[in-house]
Amino acid sequence: MTSRTTSGIRNTDLFYRKQYLVIVEGEDDIPFWEMLFPKQISNYECKFKQVGGSEIKKYVDAVYTGNANFAVALDSDYRLFMEKIHDHVQIVETLAHSIENLIIQPMILHGIIRIASRQHEYELNKIEDWFNHFNEVLYDLMVADYMIQKEGLGIKCLSKDCRRFLKNQKTKEPIFDISNINNFIESLNLDTKKLDLIKKELRDHLTHRHIQGHFLFSSSLYFVNHEIQKIRGTKVKRSISNDDFFTMLILECQKSLSDYTDLQILREKANQAAQYVVELISKV
Incomplete structure (x- = not known):
């Protein structure tokens, strides 16, 4: 996959008018996150974009620097054990290692x-x-x-x-x-x-x-x-x-x-992220 520049990541949302964008790691992740993110908010439809596990850190970094009008949804991997869970409204991550750990019950x-x-x-x-x-x-x-x-x-x-x-x-x-x-x-x-x-x-x-x-x-x-x-x-x-x-x-x-309480909590976080992103892009 071609590596995105910082400016390219910052302007990612510009290609998705009347849609709010959610960045995910892989295409297999989309069916899971589709269950949790609202399909539409204030006439903005949800759009997913998969970027690959090696690239997603750049999008996370863009969120923290304030250069992102999109949400990021990802696995937490072992960050929960390391107490390195992301604390930002635009970032939604599993509070288990991966998506599979939540849906295999x-x-x-x-x-x-x-x-x-x-x-x-x-x-x-x-x-x-x-x-x-x-x-x-x-x-x-x-x-x-x-x-x-x-x-x-x-x-x-x-x-x-x-x-x-x-x-x-x-x-x-x-x-x-x-x-x-x-x-x-x-x-x-x-x-x-x-x-x-x-x-x-x-x-x-x-x-x-x-x-x-x-x-x-x-x-x-x-x-x-x-x-x-x-x-x-x-x-x-x-x-x-x-x-x-x-x-x-x-x-x-x-x-x-x-x-499932875990999934309900994750859905609420996804809803908050979506609302926040829509507020950002509606001001542009």
């Missing part, structure tokens, strides 16, 4: 499995048990990944696919191997004293809310496909793809948006 997966498996009596507690397993077994791995990023160590820890940490990588049964995880963390050669201290500091934080979103997405998709396969057996013609799973998550989330 037990009730959301419950809706997807019930529909895809044709078993409307599917029990929610099966999903809750798996979330408990995920939160417990992968906590240390999340902490190690956070420490690496916090310290700027440049070590590769988590990937987008969780398969390497499963007990059975062939069947992809979504049960994680604690011995494999511990051996992997040991191989990173991290400062154990610092690691243990961070483990204590973050103990009250749930893994599924703060581990990298793509890793959670991969894990949840393996779980959903595994559960559907158990129920339907040979009737299942193919596994749910990444794209289809994301679409299902968004659709289920839309149906029950009012049930």
